[in-house]
Amino acid sequence: MAKVKGDIIIDIEKCKGCKLCASACPQVTLELSKKVNSKGYLYIVKVNDKCTGCTNCALVCPEGIITVYRKTLDGNKEHVATITNVSKDINITVKE
Amino acid sequence: MKELKLMKGNEAIAEAAIRAGCDAYFGYPITPQSEILEYLAANAQKRTGMVVLQAESEIASINMVYGAAGCGKRVMTSSSSPGISLMQEGISYIACAELPCLLVNVMRGGPGLGTIQPSQGDYFQTVKGGGHGDYRLITLAPSTIQEAVDFTKLAFDLAFKWRNPVMLLLDGAIGQMMEKVELFSQQERLKEAPDWATVGKPKNRERNIITSLHMQPEDMEKTNQHLQAKYRKIEEEETRFECYKCDDADYIFTGFGLVARIAKKAADIARTKGYKIGVFRPITLFPFPYSEINNLSKKVKAILDVEMNTGQMLEDVKLAVNGNIPVEFHGRTGGMIPTPEEIVAVFEEKIIKRK
Numbered sequence: 001m002a003k004v005k006g007d008i009i010i011d012i013e014k015c016k017g018c019k020l021c022a023s024a025c026p027q028v029t030l031e032l033s034k035k036v037n038s039k040g041y042l043y044i045v046k047v048n049d050k051c052t053g054c055t056n057c058a059l060v061c062p063e064g065i066i067t068v069y070r071k072t073l074d075g076n077k078e079h080v081a082t083i084t085n086v087s088k089d090i091n092i093t094v095k096e
Numbered sequence: 097m098k099e100l101k102l103m104k105g106n107e108a109i110a111e112a113a114i115r116a117g118c119d120a121y122f123g124y125p126i127t128p129q130s131e132i133l134e135y136l137a138a139n140a141q142k143r144t145g146m147v148v149l150q151a152e153s154e155i156a157s158i159n160m161v162y163g164a165a166g167c168g169k170r171v172m173t174s175s176s177s178p179g180i181s182l183m184q185e186g187i188s189y190i191a192c193a194e195l196p197c198l199l200v201n202v203m204r205g206g207p208g209l210g211t212i213q214p215s216q217g218d219y220f221q222t223v224k225g226g227g228h229g230d231y232r233l234i235t236l237a238p239s240t241i242q243e244a245v246d247f248t249k250l251a252f253d254l255a256f257k258w259r260n261p262v263m264l265l266l267d268g269a270i271g272q273m274m275e276k277v278e279l280f281s282q283q284e285r286l287k288e289a290p291d292w293a294t295v296g297k298p299k300n301r302e303r304n305i306i307t308s309l310h311m312q313p314e315d316m317e318k319t320n321q322h323l324q325a326k327y328r329k330i331e332e333e334e335t336r337f338e339c340y341k342c343d344d345a346d347y348i349f350t351g352f353g354l355v356a357r358i359a360k361k362a363a364d365i366a367r368t369k370g371y372k373i374g375v376f377r378p379i380t381l382f383p384f385p386y387s388e389i390n391n392l393s394k395k396v397k398a399i400l401d402v403e404m405n406t407g408q409m410l411e412d413v414k415l416a417v418n419g420n421i422p423v424e425f426h427g428r429t430g431g432m433i434p435t436p437e438e439i440v441a442v443f444e445e446k447i448i449k450r451k
Contacts, residue, residue, distance in 0.1 A: 018273075041127070
């Protein structure tokens with residue numbers, strides 16, 4: 001099986017630093033920052049390259065602000081998982 | 097018709113305010129309650145025509161509330177601890193002028209500018225009167241987002257029933273977390289002004305005057321006596337509380353808001369260890385359920401009061417217990433939240449081992 005490499009993008013301005021994603025991450029990739037966002041919260045940052053794109057963090061994020069990208073090294077194929085706008089309607093798209 | 101939604105605490109309060117037929121909101125952003133202003137600004141105007149205005153400061157917003165409340169409108173403001181401190185003068189004026197309004201305080205850690213993490217450090221300020229003079233705020237302390245929604249509607253009803261400001265006192269965690277809520281249906285905004293409102297003088301009645309200035313000492317004392325009589329009546333009629341497994345309990349945990357939820361879990365854990373524990377949660381902090389706690393103190397062996405401050409409601413619990421049984425305290429501050437296991441450990445150390 002080809003090695004899977006993932007990446008995430010976090011909307012740090014909406015993060016409240018609840019750390020649910022950090023505890024859900026099997027690769028221990030997420031940690032609280034040392035800096036604060038404009039609301040004053042310590043936000044989550046990716047601290048290493050171990051992300052596999054498993055989407056756990058995006059699924060547990062109560063604010064729905066994590067977007068996950070997944071890519072296989074051989075096929076160069078991109079998969080996307082986004083969970084958006086939790087406050088209105090939950091909208092989950094996980095492309096396999 | 098049931099309408100279930102997954103909502104953030106602050107947004108749920110804002111939604112509830114729109115649905116309760118609120119006429120105006122004046123506020124100033126401060127973490128952790130900014131979402132109330134954000135949500136109202138995005139939704140309220142186009143749905144009910146409600147006025148939503150970001151004032152230049154907290155002091156301005158509370159005085160705008162004073163003015164709008166004087167017109168007999170359903171009006172609210174919200175802030176967090178330092179902002180509420182700034183509002184105290186206006187709150188005292190509104191209480192003296194006997195005007196209804198809703199104040200929401202999403203508490204954060206203090207003293208000073210403090211931290212933006214959840215805390216319950218504003219109990220004294222809210223319940224004992226943070227402003228000057230002998231006034232009281234009817235204080236509701238929700239522990240779930242569902243309650244925050246229901247109490248927003250209730251708060252407007254109580255405010256108009258008693259012509260008194262009502263404070264919704266919750267902490268940053270309830271404001272920021274997301275939960276399932278059942279929303280009530282949209283209420284209409286007020287069409288007619290109440291008879292005390294200052295909306296112009298028709299020929300058939302005397303001029304309405306709203307003021308908090310009484311230059312004659314006799315007048316001032318009369319106003320105070322009238323207010324106190326009203327507060328005694330509120331104490332009789334509006335006291336609310338919740339008992340959790342108190343019927344067969346040997347020990348009681350007390351706490352309000354978020355902490356009561358943690359205490360319930362702690363009580364369940366302790367029950368698996370063989371200690372019969374119940375949880376008593378005051379829902380209204382003013383009026384405080386003194387007689388209910390006093391009755392409990394005749395049945396149980398000890399009380400552990402848990403709070404996210406250094407022992408503010410503790411004083412009221414002790415007053416209610418009146419020396420009948422020992423009252424112990426456990427508190428965390430500065431945004432730290434006690435865990436259920438921690439509460440059980442403290443209970444075993446402070447109450448079981450010391451016997």
